[in-house]
Amino acid sequence: MSRIPVSALIGLVMTGAFFFTAIFAQWLAPYGLNEAVGDVWENPFWSSEPSQYLLGTDNIGRDLLSRMIYGCQITILLATASSAVAFLTGSILGFTAAVVGGWVDQALSRLVDLFMSLPSLILALVILSVLNVTLPVLILVMGLLDSTRVYRLARAVAVDIVVMDYVEAARLRGERTGWIIFREILPNALSPLVAELGLRFIFAVLFISTLSFLGLGVQPPLADWGGMVKENKDGLVYGISAALVPAIAIAVLAISVNLVADWILNRTTSLKGGRNG
Amino acid sequence: MHPVVKLIAQRLALGILLLLAVSVLIFAGTEMLPGDVAQAILGQSATETALRNLREEMGLNQPALTRYFQWLWGILHGDLGTALSNKKDIATEIGARLGNTLFLAFWAAVISVPLAIGLGLLAVRYRNRWPDKLISGVTLATISLPEFVAGYILMYLLTVKFRIFSPISTIYDSMSFGQKLNAIALPVMVLVLVVLAHMMRMTRAAILNVMQSAYIETAELKGLRPLTIIARHAFPNAIAPVVNVVMLNLAYLVVGVVVVEVVFVYPGMGQYLVDHVTKRDVPVVQACGLIFAAVYIGLNIFADVISILANPRLRHPK
Numbered sequence: 032m033s034r035i036p037v038s039a040l041i042g043l044v045m046t047g048a049f050f051f052t053a054i055f056a057q058w059l060a061p062y063g064l065n066e067a068v069g070d071v072w073e074n075p076f077w078s079s080e081p082s083q084y085l086l087g088t089d090n091i092g093r094d095l096l097s098r099m100i101y102g103c104q105i106t107i108l109l110a111t112a113s114s115a116v117a118f119l120t121g122s123i124l125g126f127t128a129a130v131v132g133g134w135v136d137q138a139l140s141r142l143v144d145l146f147m148s149l150p151s152l153i154l155a156l157v158i159l160s161v162l163n164v165t166l167p168v169l170i171l172v173m174g175l176l177d178s179t180r181v182y183r184l185a186r187a188v189a190v191d192i193v194v195m196d197y198v199e200a201a202r203l204r205g206e207r208t209g210w211i212i213f214r215e216i217l218p219n220a221l222s223p224l225v226a227e228l229g230l231r232f233i234f235a236v237l238f239i240s241t242l243s244f245l246g247l248g249v250q251p252p253l254a255d256w257g258g259m260v261k262e263n264k265d266g267l268v269y270g271i272s273a274a275l276v277p278a279i280a281i282a283v284l285a286i287s288v289n290l291v292a293d294w295i296l297n298r299t300t301s302l303k304g305g306r307n308g
Numbered sequence: 309m310h311p312v313v314k315l316i317a318q319r320l321a322l323g324i325l326l327l328l329a330v331s332v333l334i335f336a337g338t339e340m341l342p343g344d345v346a347q348a349i350l351g352q353s354a355t356e357t358a359l360r361n362l363r364e365e366m367g368l369n370q371p372a373l374t375r376y377f378q379w380l381w382g383i384l385h386g387d388l389g390t391a392l393s394n395k396k397d398i399a400t401e402i403g404a405r406l407g408n409t410l411f412l413a414f415w416a417a418v419i420s421v422p423l424a425i426g427l428g429l430l431a432v433r434y435r436n437r438w439p440d441k442l443i444s445g446v447t448l449a450t451i452s453l454p455e456f457v458a459g460y461i462l463m464y465l466l467t468v469k470f471r472i473f474s475p476i477s478t479i480y481d482s483m484s485f486g487q488k489l490n491a492i493a494l495p496v497m498v499l500v501l502v503v504l505a506h507m508m509r510m511t512r513a514a515i516l517n518v519m520q521s522a523y524i525e526t527a528e529l530k531g532l533r534p535l536t537i538i539a540r541h542a543f544p545n546a547i548a549p550v551v552n553v554v555m556l557n558l559a560y561l562v563v564g565v566v567v568v569e570v571v572f573v574y575p576g577m578g579q580y581l582v583d584h585v586t587k588r589d590v591p592v593v594q595a596c597g598l599i600f601a602a603v604y605i606g607l608n609i610f611a612d613v614i615s616i617l618a619n620p621r622l623r624h625p626k
Binding site for chain 1: 326329330333334337338448449451452453454455456457460461463464467468469559560562563566567570571581582584585586588589590593594597600601604605608
């Protein structure tokens, strides 16, 4: 453990804490998600009459701490699921394009170029304007839009591996394309893909928070952190900081995962014999 | 034909082709996905007759391909259709708002581009010493901030805690230029914060890349001052990648603007788009999506053209 830098260690502990909260939300939260317990916007910070609730209450008097804990669960669940979708589709299609080559590769790559020529937020807004926004729809839309980035990386890595002797040998043995992808290419392409996983996860957290903030992500009665910023934003002008709590939580989660991702990225590049390795 | 002209013509043609493909994508995305526009407008309780009338009125009974070409033909003639929700002409609505959005994005770009390049040069000059580390640390933190988080934190600090600015950034035509600038100060600060980090990190990387060349070593051995080396020898050779970085981030501003406008209730394109996505007003969403896409693709093509022009090997072929 001594070789892990301090920043990465902090990132690991914080990320672990967020995931722990997400998994055990039901047992950790003192009140229910939509249970009104106190007055509107009780403010525990710098106020003359402190609230009995640790983080105060929200715009209709629900305990903010409980909502933050449940929000953590929804945010992390959505981000994890959509990153999983992005990685499954992106890497399988990317590897297939590299192994099969020819017109399959051309067609897939040009399609990905087309999707990447647009900002994903704009494309998501266009698509979500005609769909009923439910959790599976959100996961699929975000995952598929993000899979284009994974596709690019997976294809680029796999193209280098496909020309290796051991892949040639597998082909000559008469192995199927599926075997070549999963048994020959995947194990050798794993480390750059794992390094990318952290970045995609952060992107997914920011993406879902932004969509929910715009009112097009998670719909009530469920709520994620972005949605909570939206609910409480009107209080900000009157000096009520309830909207800042979920906002800061999003930033802290993103920064912690970033610290871990940065460390993994440095490790994998130094494995490849980088200048500072 | 001069090879540079040919290359640029190719780029432009590619851009137009891409825009055409994007228009198909946007149209298909809103028309062919499951879900009926007429049903979405009138709600679940609509009668069969009302649905049929609305479909008739909107021309939804015609095949998708016909409607696509009608839509495209209209756009090419400046006709973006009428909004479903308030029956207003989309082109006039957008006309006013597009100006506001460009005003916001322009000032954000004017401040962030020189600042990012300056900080990037500074980080290279003091590489691996405290100014570089400080800049890197701060930028790593701001990259992890979504626009609306940065927006509300700044809003809380500067309007509530310190009362320097007003929290609402609505601008009117009757306002003077100075009043307008004062109104957009906060949203511009947020946009600058969001693009600055990325632009600065990429500028630093691009110049560091050039700094490893042999001619930089020669300049060092000649005894030139470090800043002179960076400004006179490294920077001109890093123009193409730096311009690319700048354009990519300006294109990113297009996305940032959508969220920032909602945060600060600014009457621009982004707020218009988000409002009408919630109202399921498909024609408006299509028109706005296409305009955002056109700006985004346009900036990318512009970056390509600049990097072609900045390359002397292409300008003076043997």
